[in-house]
Amino acid sequence: MNDRVVNVILAGLGGQGVLKASEIVSTVAFRAGLDVKQSELHGMSQRGGSVSSDIRFGREIFSPMVPPGEADFLVVVAPDQVEVHRHQLRPCGVLITPDAVDATKLASRRSSNVALLGVLSHHLDFPEEAWLEAIRAAFAEKLHAANLQAFALGRASR
């Protein structure tokens, strides 16, 4: 990866696993030896309110927040949150929404956060095994199968 800072925003509603997904992204970047900052406000996130998380990685990161209008990737788990965050995307940035994967094929509906990471993983320069490792580290063993399936589904969708 070159000197450029990559900015990712993950968004959704409390309970959709936005923070878990962003932990996975930042872990992958961190283990690749990059400087990483991941930032979110999660005061009352359990109660169904909007949640979003900023992840930035590259050679050296200063502000932990993605500057307004500079997200390279915007991954939104809840369809009704797209408009709330669209202004954060760069003009040629990539928007990833739940439409990107066929939800009926998910082993568990609760894994759509990880399925969208599968889609995101296409665009980032990290080896697949690094993602799988981070997913396994983020979940209890009994949830591994469902989440790995979701990731594979997302990664296979184009």
Next chain:
Amino acid sequence: MNVSDRMLLSGDEAVARAALDAGVALGTGYPGTPATEILEHFSEIGGRAKWAPNEKVALEVALGVAFAGARAIAVMKHVGLNVAADPLFTSTYTGVTGALVVMSGDDPGIASSQNEQDSRHYAVAAGIPMLEPADSQEAYDLTLRAIEISERWNIPVLLRMTTRVCHSRTVVRRRAGVTAAPAPHFERDIRGRVMIPAYARTAHRKLRRKLAEIQAWNESCSLNRVEAGEPALGIIASGVSYMHVREVAPRASVLKLAFTYPLPVEKIRAFASGVERCLVVEEGDPYLAEAIRGAGVDVQSKAEMFRFGELDADRVARIIAGDTSPEPPAVPGKPPQLCAGCSHRYVFEAFRKLDCIVAGDIGCYTLGVLPPLEAVDACVCMGASIGVGLGLRHVLPPQQARRVVSVIGDGTFVHSGITGLVEMTYNPPPTGHVVVILDNATTAMTGHQENPSTGRTLEHDPTGKLSFEELARALGIADVVVCDPALDKAGFERVLGECLANGRINLIIARHPCLLIAGTLREYERAAMQCCEALAEDP
């Protein structure tokens, strides 16, 4: 670079990690966003951590630990520091034998709080040295430095963080060579620790001498560093504001402050005189700018509009450009709500139905203020529901006074509602009063922490359990009713109606576990039962 000695930690986790590496003997505190995770993580990684009933008690316990020569950390959110302010202001007089770090988590932008106070003013008011981390690495390093400073000058140290620093995950490298923690021991120091007026007068002078010494030391302290750049613009910044400055003004000269009370005034003066334009960039109140100007150094500061809310790269760019044009309005997200089926909901429906005037409190149930319930008439600070309700009852015309109820959660009641209940029995209003404790068996709002009324410790192990019923009876409240507002809605409504009508002082305990932890609660109870059975079998 050896990748394995790097860690990706939140600011909170970094403080906990430093506390562990420094051999902190006890971490005390009270839950509150954004500081809650410090003690939880400290316990998880092997530290000894305890939730206190409130922040004042937490700080007092930590002070005792530090009187015993050991290292202590007391952790709280910014408004918790108000609750702990009484011991704080005198702990700087008594000083400490070991180390005492007081961590306050400020919340600029009010992500999850009732106000936007800037706790840096406490450093000045109480005379407590203050460190302000800008990311997790600094949270780690400055926790260690706070312990060193505390031990060197026998003074408590304030570690002031903000939500953004507490909750951002950034890379941390641990430090080797932390000095070993001293073994606890008691040494008598009556004049130093007993603050009767004669000794306190001496102690105050001693504190001011210490602060003067610390200030002189801070002038050459490596915690405040100049990052040379072009002389046209010099920026003074601390905390996360520094990170935004680096983002938008890579060529500026920067004086990055981390040790922000007592300020290194001469270092600041020298920096300001070496640049053409000197600007202070800080979140919240203009604390640095005013202190620096007060010392006779001419600096520019942000416009008043930037006192409010968090800073980010865009806002810092505006501050630098002197741009005070209206900012784009924030796109509203979806507000949090009471979970579907939350038992709090039924209580507020009953309040609506009986047209109650509701003195509310702080917890999940504050969300009862939002449509469609809109059933909270006041919410100020933890515990205020009871006092405010009594005040309304004392002066409102009787037909209105009789509609007033105070509603408070179990966690909040233990934190600061007990004295309110004492006030109710000591000074009952002419129309009586009704207090409703919403006992959902947890401190839900801040992430389901235990509290003294759940009968479990921070680690969820069984311990002494406070009974609201018995407490109320001991206080002389004859009318104590326990009911389940979710399983028996009509029953709850009837009880509430009767209590409002009887003109006496009443306590209703509305008991139903929080939905989100009902399963976990059953597991704890099963574990406790098994433990009891094993003990019973053991001859």
